[in-house]
Amino acid sequence: MTVICWFRRVLRLDDHPALVAAAAEGPVVPLVILDPAEARDHPASAMRQALSLPLLDQALQGRGSRLIVRRGSPAQVLQAMARETGAATVHASEGFPFASDEGLADAVAKSGAVLHLHPLADLVPRASVLTGSGGVYKVFSPFWKALRKVDIAPPLPAPKLAAPPDWPANDGTDWPEARAAMNHGWDGVARHVRAGEDETHARLEEFLDGRLPDYKQHRDFPWRPKATTGLADALAVGEISARRIWARLQPDFQSGTKGADHFLSELAWREFARELMHAFPRLERDCWREEWAAFPWKSDNDDAEAWRRGQTGVDIVDAGMREMFATGQMHNRVRMVTASYLTKHLLTDWRVGLDWFARCLTDWDAASNAMNWQWVSGCGPDASPFFRVFNPDGQGDRFDGGGAYRDHWLKPDAPGARDFAAAAPRSWGIDLNRHAVRAISLADGRARALTAYQQLRERA
Ligand SMILES: Cc1cc2nc3c(=O)[nH]c(=O)nc-3n(C[C@H](O)[C@H](O)[C@H](O)COP(=O)(O)OP(=O)(O)OC[C@H]3O[C@@H](n4cnc5c(N)ncnc54)[C@H](O)[C@@H]3O)c2cc1C
Incomplete structure (x- = not known):
């Protein structure tokens, strides 16, 4: 039947x-x-x-x-x-x-x-890697240590398929509502997508063909070509399974190839996010640490709108926000910096940023997005301490020393800036020659964030 x-x-x-x-x-x-x-x-x-x-x-x-x-x-x-x-x-x-x-x-x-x-x-069934007392791991390192000891089930080969006697009607693969919601950004973003199961396996092989040993050193630099796999979007739409990637990496992992351990630990962060969200289904909406419900984050506001539009006047932040809008992707280091700037310097609620990422990312993953936003903003279980405020200019200089990444998205004649302007809605009034004025100086933004944090601690 x-x-x-x-x-x-x-x-x-x-x-x-x-x-x-x-x-x-x-x-x-x-x-x-x-x-x-x-x-x-x-x-x-x-x-x-x-x-x-x-x-x-x-x-x-x-x-x-x-x-x-x-x-x-x-x-x-x-x-x-x-x-x-x-x-x-x-x-x-x-x-x-x-x-x-x-x-x-x-x-x-x-x-x-x-x-x-x-x-x-996924690598493991949910709630199968637990602490000695049967709880969910709240800190990544012990989770990773435990995961490494688990036997990960081997991936299943594709089955033989029999066709039914009659095929039901087919609406076709066009998704008009998605096209409408992407507005005129569709074609631009589509240029940056390498879709399909075969293509995804090819991408993994390209990465393993010589790039793995430098993964740890190069992965934080947004202008390093292909330093990371770029597989997050394929994982998010299921063109490849985490188990398949794990199995493919095993020879390198077992023989101690440089980079293999670190790469698999990043894949484990994706698994960790799922464990956290499974244990705490409101991870996208509520702070994991209850006391953070009282933190005086601002709701949506004009500064956050400038952030969304890549118009904050902070170069690395604007470059990242433009990259995401024009390509559907943003480098991990830059995600951390843009998220930190929104939640700390602009004192804006992490959920405002989470929602925007969830609209714009081709690799949107509810669990990874939520865990990382809570990590950056300090309210997650294994979070970056709030008082460690990234200096975005310093981060730009450190990870984009020559400025090539920022130039690509900010210089009026650069291809990235032009792609961004073409993708942006007309109502945004993007003028590539105008350099936005910062809403607050980095020093004042940092001081304001730390004062708010201090008040939260005093109340707790
Ligand atoms: C604020 C913020 C929001 C994020 N939102 C998402 C999201 O919606 N979807 C998403 O897949 N990732 C998200 N990430 C994590 C990370 O930025 C991306 O997974 C990474 O940029 C993907 O690039 P890659 O495939 O080249 O990664 P690689 O470096 O090649 O890593 C391999 C895989 O490991 C996983 N991985 C790596 N880093 C992380 C991480 N920090 N958290 C979870 N998994 C990770 C991804 O599945 C990735 O494809 C977010 C990070 C931040 C700071």
Whole structure:
């Protein structure tokens, strides 16, 4: 009997537990649902998924199958698809950490079918790496130490797929709501995307072909070409599994190749974020440390708007914000600096920044985004201490010494600045020749942040 496999954010054939389970039951209808609400809240991430779909369809066709795409809310589409195909079973991955599964099983049951949810192929099942007393690790180092000792399950090979007797109707891979939400930024951002499962594996191989040994030394420099893998967007839309990357790195890890240990520890940060969010589902909205609820962060404000538009007058911050708007990506070091500037110098609530990143990043990942924002702003479990305020000018000089990164995004004739101006909405009135005036000096911003922190400590 026909079975539905809803791909969700697992846009691959390799190491796909839901697909393996579906294929073992009978002919599979591979399904993707384009949800207008998702496109509205996370347009760059939706766009990133949309770019992957034609390639997923190609890969399926290469195996005698094809991709069926439907637009609408997941519960309604699943119900309709189960009825149309007569499928008794729907297999899918769990929505965590991106989406809720609430109501889905009931919707499917109304069509007489059963929904089976499978865990994502992360390194470990959630809540399986715990402290001696059975709690979640709140500090990364001991978590990493424990994770290294665990046997990580091997990735699953892509299954053989049988086609159903009839294919249901297909809405096609265009996602108009995502296109509308991206406005005229779509084409510019799309130029920076390397989509598809094959392409992702090729990217990993390129990285392993000589760049791994320098990973630790080079990864903090935003203008170092290809110092990092650039795989976060592929992981976020599921073109590759963390388990597959882990398995591929094992020969280097076991033989002590320089860089391998550090690289896998970064992958472990992604896992750590998931553990934290699983234990504390409100990680995107509430401070992990309760006392921080009283911190006097400002809600959204004009300075935050200038931050979003890359118009703060602080070069490394503006460069980073422009990079993210024009390409859907931002270098990790620059993410830390821009986030620190917003939450400390501009004393603005970390959730204002989190929401903007969640709209603009092609690698948006609910858990990684939330953990890192809480880390930078000091309210997370294993957070950078609030009193360590990054000096953005100093960070720029240290990690972009020659200024090439900043010039690329700020000099009026530079390609990056022009791409940014082309992507920005007209209402922003971007004038590349105008250098914005800082809302507050770095010294005053730092002093204001530290005073607020001191008051919080006195109240606690
Ligand atoms: C404020 C802020 C927000 C962030 N938001 C996101 C987000 O929405 N999605 C996201 O994937 N990453 C996020 N990060 C983490 C990090 O910036 C990106 O994962 C990294 O830039 C990806 O580049 P890469 O793939 O070349 O990484 P590489 O250096 O090649 O690392 C390999 C993989 O390890 C993981 N990783 C590396 N660093 C981190 C980290 N600090 N936290 C979690 N995982 C990590 C990623 O999956 C990455 O692809 C955020 C960081 C900050 C400071």
